[in-house]
Amino acid sequence: MNGGILVLAEQLKGEPTGVAFEMLGVGRTIADELGVQLEAVVIGGEGDEIASGLGAADKVLKVDMGDDQMPVSDTVVSILDQVSDKRSPALILIGCTNVSQGIGTRLAERRGLAHLNFCTKVNIEDGRPVFTSQLFGGKIFADATLPEDKGVVSIYPGAFPAEAGKSEKTPEVEKIDVEVPESPVVFKRFIEPEIGDVDITGYDVLVSVGRGIQNPDNIELAEELAAAMGGAVSASRPVIDQGWLPLTRQVGKSGMNVKPKLYLALGISGAPEHQEGMKNASMIVAVNTDDKAPIFDISHYGTTIDLFDLVEVLKDKLEEAKGT
């Protein structure tokens, strides 16, 4: 590979996000194997606090932003483009997250580079990085290389160990001067999640429903089952988007991150965006009629029984068991 690796140290509300460390970890591995430099870019942020925590990088490039709380994606593209002019990296790693959405592809377009999405694995083969991406809701994988090993890669959050990107070392920090352009998109404020309803992050048992629940009337079935187990009902995105349950119940990329003792997934396929919010549950049990559903890959127990055949029976048996 002809050039180093540049990682955008993603932040949200002044804190580096998990994917920032995941990217530093995987970036470190590639850099060490191929004998190239790993650099992290930090945009804005209070003092040098964030920069000093990025010791896995050989160098941290710091760009000051004044008091802008949340630089918009177009601005970040412009900054990364200028930083890339100065550093000529071969590989630029960006988080495949809602926060960074649009940055990687726009930067690639501006610099005439290839862009690869949804990367969940990197192997070095014959001195070249080979990237594996998850497509079609996690049902298909693709292995690909970049032309001349140059390009922008969006790294899927939760796919790489964050620990590998954490280091006690104090990195060398260099301040980089760039022109920060005015954008027609202006950040106004954060809107905090409303937890007026039920806080699904506080339950030991979650009965979680997906599109397989079919219609709003069937939510009741899940409510009854959850009640029998002392748990709450959560859901995948389509259920929320249909307005069948409030936003506070959504698990996944945009929704909540939950770690219950039991996550019982009813009619959920297990798309990467859903897995992001629940794969660290202590026990995952999946009920899905499709034996190839990706949810089974991260579940401890599974069954391909129709959820409508199972739920009532399970509820009755649970109540019976409690009664005795």
Next chain:
Amino acid sequence: MNIIVLMKMVPDVVEPLEIAEDGKNLDKEAIRMMASESSEHALEQALILKDSVGAEVTVAAIEAPELDDALFSASAKGAVRVIKITPEQDGLRADISASVLKEFIKQECGSPGSDTLIFTGSQAIDDLQGELGPTLAEQLGLPFIGVVTSIKPVEGEEGKVTAIKEYSGGLRGEYEVALPAVVGIQAAEQPSRYVPFAKIRAAMKSGSIESTEITPEVEGRGVEIARMYVPEVTGRAEMIEGDPETVAARLIEIFKQNGILG
């Protein structure tokens, strides 16, 4: 307001997906196409604006299998114009699709004015390379904001909208966007409206799909796909077989063993 909604057809993943003989693509014979979910949300959000503040909604898409059905449905829902861009392209990359759609937008509006919004879906399930919205924004020199779940005009200020964008953990951000702009819609403020089949049939009868031809400019900077494959099941889940009674009994046993039920 003038809203152009770009719509994409993607394979329906409810059907089993198979790999083509070359090992680098999906087997096209085995797939059923449907409008990408977030494109449907983009259309709905445009129609919500049409109903609330008045907007001309145009839907455009590059030719793909089963596209006509999606366009007739869009027309029945309230799009004033539905436009198909030919010829069909095989496995388009976002940068190439963007160059076609950029030409289309230039044909339609010359250079988009401060009453124009271009809506795309947030991210399709098949975009290995690039994302259309931000790439198109770059090619048109327009601002972009994605993962948006609400758009409203800013009161008293022409040519400005308020957009709500999702981050993670239920946290969202409010932004003000000066038009023209490209916006990636993740979910509309309301679920997609239902359209009775009679209306779709009426749209079909009126033959309302316009068509225009644009040939893409292809430049060579795509990724090199070595192989595409159905991932091997890692077999982590212990599968429980049997009738509902048996499965339920076994699940309760497992819950008890793991201290989940008191």
